[in-house]
Amino acid sequence: MTPEQLSDVVRSALAAAVERGVLAVDVPAEVVIDRPKNPEHGDYATNVALRLAKAAGRPPREVAEVLAAELRAVDGIAGVDVAGPGFLNITLAKDALGAIAVRAVTAGEAYGRTETLAGQRLNLEFVSANPTGPVHIGGTRWAAVGDALGRLLTASGAQVSREYYFNDAGAQIDRFARSLMAAAHGRPVPEDGYAGDYIADIAAEVVAAEPGVLELPEDEQQERFRVRGVELMFAEIKRSLAGFGVVFDTYFSEKTLHDSGALEKAVARLREQGHVYEADGAVWLRTTDFADDKDRVLVKRDGEPTYFAADCAYYLDKRERGFDRVVIMLGADHTGYVGRYKALVAAMGDDPAVNLEILIGQLVNLVRNGEPVRMSKRAGTVVNLEDLVDAIGADAARYALARASVDQQIDLDLDAWTRRTNDNPVFYVQYAHARISSLLRGAADLGLVLGEAGDVDTSLLAEQRESDLLRAVGEFPRVVASAAELRAPHRxxxxxxxxxxxxxxxxxxxxxxxxxxxxxxxxxxARLWLCAATATVLRNGLDVLGVHAPERM
Known part of the structure; x- marks a missing residue:
């Protein structure tokens, strides 16, 4: 019996007590089941009696005693004790606890999946680095965390679409094009341009693809370097992300918003809502009506739309594509952007608390030999995705970046993450899976197989270490559901x-x-089933993080 199943059992016991008239409360939608810190206190515990005592108008221990009586009659429960002010400590029958192993093995890849977020249609946007250079280390963290979050949400029943928004319009793209032109002509990169070996490489690719480009008038040259350069740079970004195990469902171009009339449509929508006004020759959105610190310009005096106008159009496009909630992952340098984005959502007539979710991630610092790692010859400025993968491998990189809460700054020690020791968390977890795989191969060599689920006697798993492992395996579905709900892959x-x-x-x-x-x-x-169940959970858990579960190490 897993914690989820036990939660349903307790709810059923509550409903039975209410139906018989011995308790007068509303049965909660969910009953929290915990594992006691002290195994002598039982397999599981719940504080539901404490939570319901006020509504029942009775002392918590009385409510607990009523529930305990109901639960003691349930098959699979060996004992129920009332502890402290009204906690229920529940001990499962050995066969009920052991059945967790059978359920995990027979469910296979499906073990851990739930329907807790069923019916939610989410657009998950992450990375979204400008196509002006390789994905830097901050974007790499979002790639690892964002992909893991997408997997978590899907495992919890949500319908998730992963989206990459690339800014292929605006001033930064013009600077990128001028940087490529300068490199192609052998001139220094402009002061406000982009540096790094990749600029020269892409410039050479553009010239090779369009041999006469350097003979064109300057404005035509810049346009060709812009179009072809962005195409080549973004292809490299997609290639490096795919090598990291991150592939998006949609790659959305900002330029399409400008070309399709989507910006004008968004401004018209906001105007219809009564939140647009004109002042000083510009078009403004009155975001201060929605707790923003100042109103925001949508269209500048010269008639050019702002980035914020593009954001309005992009949000509207996502909602019109049928997404219930827009989830956006941003770096720490975008913290100030949250207020204005919430305001634009409210100005569109939506509820920011329902239709929008913004996650802010902190910085990543890389360390090697006790010294910070700052520079990348390839990128010219900072360490990028491929630098990190080259240094420690994709599995270690993904695990290391997803292992910490996004609101924590990471100091990632490159030396530590390459060691093949138990001090390296990803090695420790992967080794456990490889160790079980080796054991199961050894069992097969001896002619030992798991056999049919109905033939195994899991009640024999009575040792303390066996019970500990069964309870740990049983926790996995709840860990996945909780991590998805809290947007916390590190859990x-x-x-x-x-x-x-x-x-x-x-x-x-x-x-x-x-x-x-x-x-x-x-x-x-029975022990082989327990080992196989553990391997199933390790494999499924690593898959949630986008990390391989090796069978040999």
Whole structure:
């Protein structure tokens, strides 16, 4: 019985008590089930009696005693104790606890998936680096976290579309084009331009693709370098992200908003809502009506739309594509942008608390040999995605970047993440999976197989280390659901590390395979199922993070 199943059991017990008239409360939509810190207090615990006592008009311990009586009659529950001010400590029957292993193995890839977010249609935008250079380390963090979050939300039943918004219009693209032109002509990069070896490489590719480009008038040259350069740069960005295991459902061009009339449509929509006015020759959105610190310009005096106008058009486009909620992941340097974006959503007639979600991520600092790593010859300014992958590998990079809460700054020690020791978290987790894979291969060599689910006696898993591991395996669906709800992939990583440790302790204490002339027993089979269940969870958890689960290391 998993925590989710036990939660339903407790809710059913509550409903039964209400129906019989011994409790007068509304049955909550969810009952929280926890694991006691002290295993002697049972397999699981809940504070539901404390939560319902006020509504019931009775002391918490009385409510707990009523529930305990209902639960003691449930098959699969061996005992229920009322503790402290009204906690319920629940001990499962051995076969009920052991059944977790069978459920995990038989569910396979589906184990851990829930429907907690079913019905939600989410647009998840992340990375969205300008196509003027390689993906820098900040964007790399968003690639790892964003992709993991997309996997989490999908595993929890949401319909998720991953989207990359690339700014292929505006002043930064003009600077990029002028930088390419200068490199092609052998001139220094403009003072406000982009530096790095990649500029010369792309400039050479443009000239090779269009041999006569350097003979064109300057304005035509710039346009050709802009179009072809952005195309080549973005192709490289997509290639490096794909090598990192991150592929988007939609790559959305800002330029299409300008070319399709979407900006004018968005301004018209905002005007219809009564929030647009004109002053000093410009068109403004009255965002101060929605708690912004100042009103925002939509169209400048010269008739050029602002970036903010493009953001308005982009948000409207997403909503018209049918997304219930727009989720945007931004770096710490965009914190000041949150207020104006919420204001534009409200000005569109939507509810920012319902239709918008902005996640802000902090910086990543790289360290090697105790010294900060700052420069990349390739990018010319900062360390980029491929630098990090070259240094520690894609699996370690993804795990390291997703392992910390996004609101925490990371100091990532490149030396530590390449060590093949238990001090390296990703190695520790992957090694646990490889260790189980090796054990199962060894079992197969001895002619031992799991057999049918109905033939295994999981009630034999009575040792403390076995119970600890069963409870840990049973936690996985709830960890996934919670991590998705809280937008916190790092919770999965930390859980996997705890699970790996729990497995290693089990393996050291409980011999699985027979030795020498020993015969395999029903306990052998039960422990093989437990090992296979643990491998399933490690594999599924690593997959949520976009990290491989190797069978050999």
């Amino acid at each position: 999965v990583a930390r859980y996997l590390e705890e699970l790996a440790g729990t497995y290693h302790r089990f393996y050291d204490a409980c011999r699985v395979l027979p030795r020498g002339d020993e015969e395999a027993t029903p306990l052998t089979t």
